[in-house]
Amino acid sequence: MADTTLAFAHGDADPLRLAGESVVAHDGPAPKRIVTGYGFWIFLLSDIVMFSCFFASYAVLVGQTAGGPRGSQLFDLKNVAVETGCLLLSSFTCGLASIAAGVRSQRWFQAAMAVTCVLGLAFLALEGREFSGLVARGAGPTRSAFLSSFFALVGCHGIHVSAGILWLLTMMAQVFAKGFRADVLRRLLCFALFWHALDIIWVALFSVVYLLGSAV
Amino acid sequence: MSDQVQEMNNHLDVAPGDEDEARVGPRLLGYVVGLGLAILLTATSFFVAGTDLVWQPSIPVAIIVLAIAQMGVHLVFFLHITTGPDNTNNVLALGFGLLIVFLVIGGSLWIMANLNHNMLPMDQLMQMQR
Numbered sequence: 001m002a003d004t005t006l007a008f009a010h011g012d013a014d015p016l017r018l019a020g021e022s023v024v025a026h027d028g029p030a031p032k033r034i035v036t037g038y039g040f041w042i043f044l045l046s047d048i049v050m051f052s053c054f055f056a057s058y059a060v061l062v063g064q065t066a067g068g069p070r071g072s073q074l075f076d077l078k079n080v081a082v083e084t085g086c087l088l089l090s091s092f093t094c095g096l097a098s099i100a101a102g103v104r105s106q107r108w109f110q111a112a113m114a115v116t117c118v119l120g121l122a123f124l125a126l127e128g129r130e131f132s133g134l135v136a137r138g139a140g141p142t143r144s145a146f147l148s149s150f151f152a153l154v155g156c157h158g159i160h161v162s163a164g165i166l167w168l169l170t171m172m173a174q175v176f177a178k179g180f181r182a183d184v185l186r187r188l189l190c191f192a193l194f195w196h197a198l199d200i201i202w203v204a205l206f207s208v209v210y211l212l213g214s215a216v
Numbered sequence: 217m218s219d220q221v222q223e224m225n226n227h228l229d230v231a232p233g234d235e236d237e238a239r240v241g242p243r244l245l246g247y248v249v250g251l252g253l254a255i256l257l258t259a260t261s262f263f264v265a266g267t268d269l270v271w272q273p274s275i276p277v278a279i280i281v282l283a284i285a286q287m288g289v290h291l292v293f294f295l296h297i298t299t300g301p302d303n304t305n306n307v308l309a310l311g312f313g314l315l316i317v318f319l320v321i322g323g324s325l326w327i328m329a330n331l332n333h334n335m336l337p338m339d340q341l342m343q344m345q346r
C-alpha cells in the first residue's frame with residue numbers, strides 16, 4: 001500500500017499496471033490479417049462439425065451391411081498407408097511453401113506448392129482407384145447402408161481435397177502473376193489452414209474407418 | 217500513437233496459422249518435428265491395428281488415443297494453435313467446435329444404440345405388421 005501511494009506521488013497513474021493489457025487489447029479493430037485468419041478458422045471448425053455428422057452416421061450404420069461385405073473384407077491397409085503418407089508429406093510441403101512465402105522466395109514457393117499438388121493428386125488417384133475397385137466388386141454405395149455412409153464420408157473428404165487442389169493451383173498462379181501482395185498472403189494463410197485441416201480430418205478418417213474397420 | 221497501438225495489437229493477437237518466429241530455421245524445425253511426430257504416431261497406429269502382440273480388446277482404444285494425439289500434433293505444429301495468451305480466441309473457437317463435435321457424435325451413438333436396444337428384432341416386427 002505504501003508503495004502504491006509512493007508511486008502515485010511520483011506521477012505514475014497506474015502503478016500496478018491494472019489497465020495495461022485490457023486498454024491496449026480493446027483499442028481499435030484488429031489488423032485485417034488477424035480478422036481474416038480468425039474468420040477462416042471459424043469456417044474450418046464448421047466444416048469439421050459437418051464432417052462429424054458424416055462420422056456419426058458412419059458410426060451408427062457401420063454394422064448395417066445388409067448381408068453384404070464388411071469393412072475388414074474390403075479395406076486394403078497398404079493402400080491406405082500410402083494415401084496417408086501422401087497427405088502427411090503434402091502437409092509438410094505446404095508448410096514449406098508458407099515459409100517460402102514468408103521469405104518472399106518465388107522459386108521455393110512454386111516448387112513446394114508443385115510438390116504439394118503432385119502429392120494431393122497422387123492421393124486422389126489412389127482413392128479413385130480404391131473406389132472404382134469397390135464398385136467393380138459389387139460393393140458400391142448402393143449395396144448397403146454401411147457402404148453408403150462409407151462412400152459419403154470418404155468421398156466428402158476426397159471432394160475437399162479436390163477443391164483444395166484447385167485452390168492450390170489458383171494460389172500458384174496468383175503468386176506468379178501478382179507477387180507476394182498483402183491480400184495474396186492472406187489467401188495463402190487461409191489455404192495453408194485449409195490444407196492442414198484436411199490432414200487432421202484424414203487422421204480421424206483412417207483411424208476410425210480403416211484401422212478400426214479392419215480390426216473389427 | 218495509433219501506429220504504436222496497432223503495433224501492440226499485432227503482438228496481442230495471433231491469426232490461426234501464425235508463428236512466433238520469423239526466421240526460416242526455427243520455423244523449418246517446427247515443421248520437421250511435426251512431420252516426425254506425425255509419422256511416428258501414424259506408423260504406431262498402423263502397427264497396432266495389424267499386430268497380435270498387444271491385448272486385442274485394447275486395440276480400438278489405442279487407435280483412438282493415437283489418433284487424438286496425432287490431431288494434437290497437427291494442431292500445434294502445422295496449424296500453430298497453442299495455449300499462448302495471444303491465441304485465446306482461436307483456442308476458444310476450437311473448444312466450442314470440439315464441444316459440438318462430441319455432442320453430435322456421442323449423442324447420435326447413444327440415442328441410436330438406445331433405440332436399437334429397445335426395438336423388437338426385425339423378424340418379430342415383420343410378423344406384427346402382417
